Amino acid sequence: MDIRTAKQQVKDAIETYLATDEAGEPLIPPSSQRPVFLVGAPGIGKTAIMAQIADELDIGLVSYSMTHHTRQSALGLPFIISREYGGQTYDASEYTMSEIIGSVYDCMRESGRERGILFLDEINCVSETLYPSMLQFLQFKTFGRHKVPDGWIVVTAGNPPEYNRSVHEFDVVTLDRVKRIPVEPDFDAWKAYALDKGVHPAILTFLEAKRDRFYSIETTLDGKAFVTARAWDDLSDIIRAYETLGKTVDEAFISHYIQNPKFASEFAAYYDLFNKYRDDYRINAVLEGEMPPEALERAKVAPFDERLSLLGLLLDALEGEHRQIMAQADVFVAVRDDLRQALSLAAGDAEADQPPMEVADALKRVMEAREAEREALASSGGNVRGRVRILKEALAKLEAYGRVLDEEAVPPEAQEARLRELFAGDDELDRAAAAAQERLSHAFAFLMEAFGDEQEMLVFVTELTQRTPSARFIAQFGSDSYYEHNQKMILSDAQRRLRARVEELEL
Secondary structure, three states: HHHHHHHOOOOOHHHHHHEOOOOOOOOOHHHHHOOOEEOOEEEEEEEEHHHHHHHHHEEEEEEEEEEHOOOOHHHHHEEEOOOOOOEEEEEEEOOOOOOHHHHHHHHHHOOOOOEEEEEEEEEEHHOOOOOHHHHHHHHEEEEOOOOOOEEEEEEEOOOOOOHHHOOOOOHHHHHHOEEEEEEEOOOOHHHHHHHHHHOOOHHHHHHHHHHHOEEEEEEEEEEEEOHHHHHHHHHHHEEEEEEOOOOOOOOOOOOOEEEHHHHHHHHHHHHHHHHHHHHOHHHHHHHHOOOOOOHHHHHHOOOOHHHHHHHHHHHHHHHHHHHHHHHHHHHHHHHHHHHHHHHHHHOOOOOOEEEEHHHHHHHHHHHHHHHHHHHEEEOOOOHHHHHHHHHHHHHHHHHHHHHHHHHHOHHHHHHHHHHHHHHHHHHHHHHHHHHHHHHHHHHHHHHHHHOOHHHHHHHHHHHHHHHHHHHHHHHOOHHHHHHHHHHHHHHHHHHHHHHHHHHHHHH
């Protein structure tokens, strides 16, 4: 199965293992909860989906690569204690806390999450001395004498033996104690993730045209030649950073990630061409509402792969704006909710024996709670960078409001009105959204002039719908151009289905 389907399978298993009946007992007793075992080629996203699942379920995550562990670090170090047996005292062995299990307790303490995922990667590549203990762990969920805490689900991952000489092939007895989920590379599944993350458009359009370049591992006379989903993902990140810093992206640089010389050479040539398209089509001018005649004429006669590149450039520029605006919107919502809570605290609650307080004091109390939440999230180990950033920026806004109350020496009876005034006057989000709506409208106008309502427009509308930041932006702020063309696509699709049905009935 592909990684997207595997993610849902893992998520379903974790939710089931954490579920309880009416009496509060687990639906599946811990002793019967088979550890999940994801097995698939390297670099297809097995590790990445664990952070996504932990974030979506709002539970903790502790992740370890087992190839880095010795028997001592996994089981703990032995020490001598005295014990009494049959009325006599003997020296006996005991073990310090397992580093892995100790990390679970650390995560619980720092994040405040009592439930979570213990993810052990490369489970079938452990050292010879650790291998027997690993089999015991899969059966009993203990390292030595130390058990995985209740509420923590064990998920493991490994590579098939053809990809790694260090792999220990599990026997039937071991495999019969795990929930084995095989995973295969799949471009469409990865593309959904890549669109959501914002992978570089040059990579997306290159792979759309040459899907066989997405994942490949082959043996040549010079050794292994390979490229993985992880490689394209990491290459995207570093290309964006290089572009920001004005550094050169060439074939030698690309080959550090795409370790197949032929594929690296092809993508390097395409990347250069992609950047040439950016200049030739004057993307920024198009989004500002210009209709460069030379760009229009070139688009009308361009081959389809060049048209896809043009769409990728437009979509990337728009998505970057939409991502920033939706980040501002998330901060706006967080500030609004915190202000509401502060005003509620200031009003007091007689039933809860909570006396009224000054608005400024209530605002400080809410800010202290949010700062504590931010610190806990930052140390939780989950995929929470986005939420941490929202809290940080929301706190900065609240602090600015608090400074205004202090600097203006606003009297207690006027503080609520002043806060409401400050919040209502913060129109930065509205101005940014209005500008982005205009730029999106200009993109539609250019494409309509160049291609009309043909397949290029279908691709453009579909991609906008699939890209989470753009879809969120349109849903919240609207876009007449998008609604118009999307409706045409829906009607056209309905007409095609109706025509096919009529032809079927006539036959």
